[in-house]
Amino acid sequence: MLTDELKIEIYRMMYLAQTWEQRLLRLLDDGLVSGFYHAGRGHEALEVASMVALRDDDYLLYDHRGCAHMLAKRMSMVSLFGDFLGNDKGSTKGLGAGIVHIADPDHGVLGQSGTLGGGHVLAAGVGLSIKLRKTDQVVVNFFGDGAANRGTFHEGANVAGAWKLPVIYIVQNNGWAISTPQSQVTAIESFAERAAGYGMAGVSIDGMDPFLVYETMAEAVERARGGGGPTLLEGRVVRFRGHYEGDPGTYRSKEELAAGKDLDPVVRTRLRLLEDGLRTEEELDRLQHDVDAEIEAALEEALTGTVPGRERLSEGLYV
Amino acid sequence: MTTTPTVRKLSYSRAINEALAEELARDERVFIMGQDVGAFGGAFGVTRGLHARFGGERVIDTPISEMFLVGGGVGAAITGLRPVVEMQYADFLWNAGDEIVGKMSKWRYMHGGLFTVPMVLRLPEGAAGGAGPEHSTCPEAALLAAAGSYIVIPSTPYDAKGLLKSAIRDDNPVAYFEHKGMYGLKGEVPEEEYTIPLGQADLKRVGDDVSIITWGRMVHRALEAAETAAADGISVEVLDLRCLRPLDVAAIVATVEKTGRVIISHEAGKTGGGGGEIAAIIAEECITSLEAPVRRICGIETPVPQSTHLEQYVVPTAEDLGAAITDIARY
Structure with missing residues (x-):
């Protein structure tokens, strides 16, 4: 159930994800991290609220769109910064992570397939593992409308449906596969329509509304834990920035982008909390101030890390 | 009794x-x-x-x-x-x-x-x-x-x-x-439990004059060729790599240093079939031990035809290996 406390927590984490990313982009401007970053601004509601509906021992295969899902899955901010900085504070101990390949097994963060859509089949395997081990965990696999078209989706979704695996496929549909609009490469309007073909539940929602995301996700999680099988959850979202930092964005009209930005989930959720009287301006300001301080402290610690030498290359390939 | x-x-x-x-x-x-x-x-x-x-x-x-x-x-x-x-x-x-x-x-x-x-x-x-x-x-x-x-x-x-x-x-x-x-x-296969460590090649036959470095089904054709060669007075060693990774480089070097005459054989086509890598390792590690150029006896480089009649010509035979043994022993 979506309690008032959960609403506050969702807002806090969305604000954290947004602010964390702003801080990362400043590091990028300073030349401290690479431009292979795919900003998640605009996607916070879908990534955060869905993760808040999970337990610590549930699994996440994230996608490259920002880091809100990882942060909401309690991935350490020091590790995240360290991975971007390519130093030994990172989860990969300096392998350098751009945005892919950050992991945290203790919080179920299993990593990411660098080839888009590679996670579709891994997720089905994780679902099978959960079923064979007879736990009530679930696994969530994030991907965009672009990666929704990989053949791996067919193979993963087919077994997930056939064997009623506890997999939740979340497609972050922002309508653009880099520069290619969805309408140009798919005949359908909603990817949720595809779910029926795999015998799984399919639902398409406004992914800019975090409370709706939470409620929808909670249903999918309950279904998965109870043996009811997988869900394909489409969240319709807006990508506020380019596909990557430096993307000229010439393919999208200014009007479309401006209209999308009016739906800012972080701004609108703050207003909702105020309107509903859940918190006062002062309380939310204090919450944000605390988050800002938390981020700065994490960054400060991450910056003390050391970039490893050549010997790091050969570590961890084999057991 | x-x-x-x-x-x-x-x-x-x-x-x-x-x-x-x-x-x-x-x-x-x-x-x-x-x-x-x-x-x-x-x-x-x-x-x-x-x-x-x-x-x-x-x-x-x-x-x-x-x-x-x-x-x-x-x-x-x-x-x-x-x-x-x-x-x-x-x-x-x-x-x-x-x-x-x-x-x-x-x-x-x-x-x-x-x-x-x-x-x-x-x-x-x-x-x-x-x-x-x-x-x-x-x-x-x-x-x-x-x-x-x-x-x-x-x-x-x-x-x-x-x-x-x-x-x-x-x-x-x-x-x-x-x-x-x-x-x-x-x-x-013994009844008792046993395991074989990964990365250890196995000398399937010990010999002095020529080494065949091979793996998979070609091991058997190499052994057959070695038996035939023995009748002609040529002593052939057959090293079964068993693993391409981990690769037992020490075993490769040991057999090359022992015989100085090396045939590499696998069923896959010669180009890209793995033998080139073995030859390169020999060149890097022990080329001065060679008494003759390395020979590769491998599958021919076409797709494998459906016809069983033609299929038999794709994979090297013991006779192919035998000819190479005679050739390299005389070099």
């Missing part, structure tokens, strides 16, 4: 089956999945009886979905299980190329060593019985570039069982190539 205990004989196929059964019984995290591996017993009967004994949750029939088979295996392996995945034919590794090279081989490394990927990919390979161009290849060398995965190619029932048990117990991903043409081959 004392009797010498006779070691029982098992086929290559039964030896693999026994390894699977023993590991399924030993470790509840081990499970098998693949196309028709359940009650049907696998396309080549290798998993026969395992479904009845261990049930449908340990021996799982899957759809025709190679990307899922391998990628799903990785997902299960990083979350606490030890999958043994059967690809119906080794040739299908290309259908799961990214899952093998990008996921199975790299997941651990690219995620900072935070996971292990303890899975085995069983890959029935080789030209046998006219299966045609897309079901007859020996693609093990293709995985030489997939650092992160081991490559095992057993040549006897004894090796097949011992190496498979080690592969299943290893925390690294292992691609295990079993030659379809050897499923019926019988050999001694």
Whole structure:
């Protein structure tokens, strides 16, 4: 159930994800991290609220769109910064992570397939593992409308449906596969329509509304834990920035982008909390101030890390 | 009166089956999945009886979905299980190329060593019985570039069982190539439990004049050629590499330094079939020990034809090896 406390927590984490990313982009401007970053601004509601509906021992295969899902899955901010900085504070101990390949097994963060859509089949395997081990965990696999078209989706979704695996496929549909609009490469309007073909539940929602995301996700999680099988959850979202930092964005009209930005989930959720009287301006300001301080402290610690030498290359390939 | 205990004989196929059964019984995290591996017993009967004994949750029939088979295996392996995945034919590794090279081989490394990927990919390979161009290849060398995965190619029932048990117990991903043409081959397999460490080549025959470095089914043709050569007074050593990774470089160097005359033989085509890599290692490590140029006796470089009549000409014979032995011994 979506309690008032959960609403506050969702807002806090969305604000954290947004602010964390702003801080990362400043590091990028300073030349401290690479431009292979795919900003998640605009996607916070879908990534955060869905993760808040999970337990610590549930699994996440994230996608490259920002880091809100990882942060909401309690991935350490020091590790995240360290991975971007390519130093030994990172989860990969300096392998350098751009945005892919950050992991945290203790919080179920299993990593990411660098080839888009590679996670579709891994997720089905994780679902099978959960079923064979007879736990009530679930696994969530994030991907965009672009990666929704990989053949791996067919193979993963087919077994997930056939064997009623506890997999939740979340497609972050922002309508653009880099520069290619969805309408140009798919005949359908909603990817949720595809779910029926795999015998799984399919639902398409406004992914800019975090409370709706939470409620929808909670249903999918309950279904998965109870043996009811997988869900394909489409969240319709807006990508506020380019596909990557430096993307000229010439393919999208200014009007479309401006209209999308009016739906800012972080701004609108703050207003909702105020309107509903859940918190006062002062309380939310204090919450944000605390988050800002938390981020700065994490960054400060991450910056003390050391970039490893050549010997790091050969570590961890084999057991 | 004392009797010498006779070691029982098992086929290559039964030896693999026994390894699977023993590991399924030993470790509840081990499970098998693949196309028709359940009650049907696998396309080549290798998993026969395992479904009845261990049930449908340990021996799982899957759809025709190679990307899922391998990628799903990785997902299960990083979350606490030890999958043994059967690809119906080794040739299908290309259908799961990214899952093998990008996921199975790299997941651990690219995620900072935070996971292990303890899975085995069983890959029935080789030209046998006219299966045609897309079901007859020996693609093990293709995985030489997939650092992160081991490559095992057993040549006897004894090796097949011992190496498979080690592969299943290893925390690294292992691609295990079993030659379809050897499923019926019988050999001694002790009743007692044993394993064979990965990465140790095996001298299948000791000799002084010529070395044949080989693996997989070609080991047997090399042994046949060595026997024939012995009658002509040429002493041939046959080194079965058994694994292309970990590769037993010390064993390669030792045999080269001993005989100075080397033939490298594999069933895959000469270009890209793995022999070139062995020759390069010899050039790097012990070229001054060579008394003659290295010879490669390998499969011809065409697709494998469907016709069994033509198929027999694709794979080198003992006679081909015999001619090379005579030639190199005289050099």
